[in-house]
Amino acid sequence: MARMNVRAALLLAVGVLLCAGPPALRADGVTVALYPTAQTVTPGAEFDLYVQCTVAGAPFNAFDTIVGWNPAALTNIPLSPVSQQVGSYMTGACGTTFHIFLRGASSDTITDVLLCDGVSLTGPGQLYRLRFRASSTPQQTSVQFQSVQFYNAGMYVNPVHTTNAAIGIGMPPTGVGDPLVPGLTLDAAPNPSRGPLALALGADRPGLQLLTVRDVQGRLVCRLDGGWFPAGPRIVAWDGRDNGGIRVPAGIYFVTLELAGRYTSKRVTLLP
Secondary structure (H helix, E strand, O other): OHHHHHHHHHHHHHHHHOOOOOOOOOOOOEEEEEEOOEEEEOOOOEEEEEEEEOOOOOOEOEEEEEEEEOOOOEEEOOOOOHHHHEOHHHHHHOOOEEEEEEEOOOEEEEEEEEOOOOOOEOOOEEEEEEEEEEOOOOEEEEEEEEEEEEEEOOEEEOOEEEEOEEEEEOOOOOOOOOOOOOOEEEEEEOOOEOOOEEEEEEEOOOEEEEEEEEEOOOOEEEEEEEEEEOOEEEEEEEOOEOOOOOEOOOEEEEEEEEEOOEEEEEEEEEOO
């Protein structure tokens, strides 16, 4: 019943407040991921996941999703006020949103609508933020889209391409460092290293790439590279510094390459 009420409220808000009429919808739909798509967190640690529109696509001004997880591995922690969970891409486009957040034992139901007449988004950008606490037991788990729908002026926007998040609690998540991700390659040399790392990237198609470094708790250390690149190999250097230009401590880090909802990660070790 709560699910039906959310969808009804969503369609009512969009249809009434954006009555200027829907623009033509592009056929490529929306590509959305739970980001970071792979991370390792310390047992008992709190961490954030983001509903992220990863590439430019069809215009939308609202979305409705259910995000689920294993309650034996993760506990959702709502922010206070919950309006802080609305992503910067949404709030930056329109100062007023229609927002519903329904917390469950193993899933959250989220509805978010831009209430500025004629305003639509195409991506990429951060749509929503969720905070979790990891269990004290080392294990591999995931957070998943159980359902997701985008809208533009009351009309469905399809297709929706989704990528779930793999999480390792006290260990690398499933697939981290796996070189067999179709069409994507990522390697680092030397590894381990006391100095700069050379990261060899490869992609089978052009597109918007994002290369990031995170620590073992899943916190962003630095955004190394991002933008539209052609298919093929390239080299990116990391000097072991964070976004502020400060040398990071020795330890284990995860470099992740993302392209069009796919990802591959490489575990690297910095020596003292």
